[in-house]
Amino acid sequence: MRIRVTGLSQGTHQQFQQEPAASLGFNEQKFHFTEPVCVHFTLQKVGDQIVCRARVNTSMETECSRCLEPAEVKISEEMTLLLVFSRMSARDVTGAELKIIPQDAEEVDVTEEIRQAILLAIPPKPLCRADCLGLCPQCGTNLNLSNCRCQVKVEDARWPGLHKLLSNKSKGE
Ligand SMILES: [Zn+2]
Ligand SMILES: [Zn+2]
Numbered sequence: 004m005r006i007r008v009t010g011l012s013q014g015t016h017q018q019f020q021q022e023p024a025a026s027l028g029f030n031e032q033k034f035h036f037t038e039p040v041c042v043h044f045t046l047q048k049v050g051d052q053i054v055c056r057a058r059v060n061t062s063m064e065t066e067c068s069r070c071l072e073p074a075e076v077k078i079s080e081e082m083t084l085l086l087v088f089s090r091m092s093a094r095d096v097t098g099a100e101l102k103i104i105p106q107d108a109e110e111v112d113v114t115e116e117i118r119q120a121i122l123l124a125i126p127p128k129p130l131c132r133a134d135c136l137g138l139c140p141q142c143g144t145n146l147n148l149s150n151c152r153c154q155v156k157v158e159d160a161r162w163p164g165l166h167k168l169l170s171n172k173s174k175g176e
Contacts, residue, residue, distance in 0.1 A: 086102050
């Protein structure tokens with residue numbers, strides 16, 4: 004994914020890019036995107052610098068971490084990148100959010116930055132819905148769809164542990 008910087012006048016500019024996730028280097032076997040990656044760029048050129056704000060929107064399907072049913076993950080992530088036109092090489096500058104670009108650059112490739120922003124936005128434990136009840140740990144019933152008889156036993160199993168905790172506490176006093 005590239006943004007055009009050639010001939011950009013001082014001030015604020017909007018750009019829009021849309022690409023399939025595969026062209027951003029996502030493994031299609033591992034990530035199931037249901038929408039292309041859409042990025043609204045707001046470029047603010049001041050002198051030899053461009054403040055690049057990117058709003059990244061996309062959507063993917065994954066597995067709910069509780070009930071293992073398909074879960075939709077909507078991604079809407081914002082990132083800021085500072086582009087600096089310079090003769091310096093990028094190796095002279097440290098800092099991930101700064102990108103040194105040649106003074107005669109026509110376009111800037113931001114594929115890796117956008118890819119990283121999406122990766123960071125993917126929740127480590129996605130849920131099909133916020134109050135997903137998950138699977139019964141004993142019989143595997145999807146508790147969103149039906150109840151099972153083990154549920155009572157699971158509740159009961161908490162009590163011996165609680166009694167033990169309380170008796171240990173009273174011994175300590
Ligand atoms: Zn679920
Ligand atoms: Zn059960």
